[in-house]
Amino acid sequence: MKILVVGAGGIGGYFGARLLRAERDVTFLVRPRRAAELAKTGLVVKSKLGDIALPAPPTVSAEKLKGPYDLVLLSCKAFDLEGAMTSFAPVIGPGTAILPLLNGIGHLDMLGRRFGKDIVLGGQVAISLTLDPEGRIQHLNDGLSLSFGELAGSRTPRIEAIAAEFAAAGIQAGRSETILQDMWEKWVFIASAAGITCLMRASIGDIVAGGGAPLAVTLLDEISAIATLNGFLPRPASAQRARAMLTAAGSPFTASMLRDVEGNRAVEADHVLGELLKRGKDGRYPVLTAAYAHLKAYEARRARIAI
Structure with missing residues (x-):
């Protein structure tokens, strides 16, 4: 081949x-x-x-x-x-x-x-x-x-x-x-992880230590709801794994998107978070909206400084 x-x-x-x-x-x-x-x-x-x-x-x-x-x-x-x-x-x-x-x-x-x-x-x-x-x-x-x-x-x-x-x-x-289901479940997790670690500029363990675990869960629930609206309800094992990873005390995990932000590199804000909001069918997703706006503000500042 x-x-x-x-x-x-x-x-x-x-x-x-x-x-x-x-x-x-x-x-x-x-x-x-x-x-x-x-x-x-x-x-x-x-x-x-x-x-x-x-x-x-x-x-x-x-x-x-x-x-x-x-x-x-x-x-x-x-x-x-x-x-x-x-x-x-x-x-x-x-x-x-x-x-x-x-x-x-x-x-x-x-x-x-x-x-x-x-x-x-x-x-x-x-x-x-x-x-x-x-x-x-x-x-x-x-x-x-x-x-x-x-x-x-x-x-x-x-x-x-x-x-x-x-x-x-x-x-x-x-x-x-079931590759489309697999891809949606991965999307749910990476968008939740990217959204919360970028919004808080911290690892999962630090977010939990700071009292932010409920915010991470809310973001996961919002994104899971969008997946469900599009016909891809996360399966129980995937949902449980995502929730556990996003609320793990002491976890050093950060999304690669946060590492890109910290390195002043381009990010996939539109493709990972913005695309979800488009597929949300006019629902209200306050934490996802805030995380997306945070990344768009980062992009705007990065573009302005580069000029």
Whole structure:
């Protein structure tokens, strides 16, 4: 299977590195700056699941890209999706599958409009990754959870073929017949975690210590209500797990969006929180609204200072 990994940041670099180490046919579509980093230091992953060091990973720039590819593994930030689609459009053939590992749900509509709904799969991953100043990928937690599937829930030959590629690389990837439900449940959690840790500018443990656990629960309930309005009531196990994580005393957990705020980087405010408010069907969601406004104020200040 010929695989194009769009970007070699945290998620793309991590999964691409593991596939490449297993001698899968992988090429990274990267921008010039990342290509220069990889040429200098190689693709390096530091993980409790096993370190990887690939001195010369195959890379290609958008203007030199040729296809088609069998699988496009897409893991860019949601605000970069439009540009990413333009960059890899030339390699999309009739047999190509696009597997996006982005936050939220809105990207499925964008990809479907551009390339056709039948080409797009659903996917979700739970893993904590970051790049250090030298561009090395740091795996911050102890494990990962990856699932993917056809949006209609069917088991197809291409799903089995992709699963075989992941299995060859030692990546435990679940083939899901309920991938939209899985994606919504992940969205509920990450939006709640991002919303409360950014709003309070603190870890979950510090929020709990400061008396903010009820606020975190209220935010989770608001977002769960939006999921339910859209036909995706969180299943009991997912709901219980999210509530426990958002109210855990002493927890050092912070959302990656808070780390982006603290690093003065762009955030997915519109895609993770704003999109939920759009899908809320005119309901009242005061904590979610406050968290979203907080992030939009951050974006406005960041833009003003940059001018």
